[in-house]
Amino acid sequence: MKNTIKLTILTLGIWIMGMGMTQAQDKFPSQIWHKGNIYDTEGQAFSGLVKYDLDNNLVQLQNETIITFTASNVAYFEIYDELYGGIRKFYSLPYSLNGDYETPVFFEVLTEGKDIALLCREYIATDSRNMGAWGPVGMNPFWGPQNMMGYRLAFNYYFFKDNQIQRYSLKKKDLYDMLPGYDDEISLFMRKNRLEHDKRGDLLRITAYYNELSKN
Known part of the structure; x- marks a missing residue:
């Protein structure tokens, strides 16, 4: 009997913890x-x-x-x-x-370096492609698209350079304008690491790499 009670309590505890995680994951970061x-x-x-x-x-x-x-x-x-x-x-x-x-x-x-910093502002956007989808999709430390019940976590990106905040258009050609002087090195770095010009984690890595190059 005691073992049954202990097992019931343990199972209930795990279930409560799981419910807590589910409730947290059903919200975006700004909502918790x-x-x-x-x-x-x-x-x-x-x-x-x-x-x-x-x-x-x-x-x-x-x-x-x-x-x-x-x-x-x-x-x-x-x-x-x-x-x-x-x-x-x-x-x-x-x-x-x-x-x-x-x-x-x-x-x-x-990420920030001596000359350039990468900034962003997140927002919750309607995602008509995933209407009816339940729960978060694609969660990872580098924050790919997050989808919850027809909404997604989106970002506007900015570069702080020359003492100004400049919004990034998410066009690849403009990335090279934002990070000038090392087009060939950045292009090779992106190809070798399969990085995109408009993804949060990829932009972070590209900018950090640029800041390392510009140290030399």
Whole structure:
């Protein structure tokens, strides 16, 4: 009898853990709380559970209460993303999203070197190709397309160079303009490693490689 009870409790525990993971994976990263830190413009650090909203450039801290920060009073924040893995950092930088005037905007920093940094902003897009699909598809550390119930995680990419944030068009010819001076080396690197010019993880590797080349 005792063994049966223990087995039942163990099975129930595994089931609850599995349900928790399923519920977390049924959401996108911006829809769940992550362990993290927020650093304000005064240099003060706040630790707790962090949730971000890039559409409105807000970040929330859940500790004893919930505090909401805007990009105007945050220098940067970092989270540990258990869903996709790894520490992610978001910096508040002046940029004109709508073409009018610059305001503080959150950008995730994917990789940075002495001269160039690769930034991105994620958003949730409608994916008509996967309408009716249930659960996440293709989850991996390099973040290929994520699909959930007809929606997908998408990204806009930017390069910080010459003290300016420049949006990347996702056209291959423009990649060489963003990373000038090493066209042959980058082309060979992409072919050897089967890298695409418009994938998150591939762009990260290409930019990191460029920064290594430009050190010499």
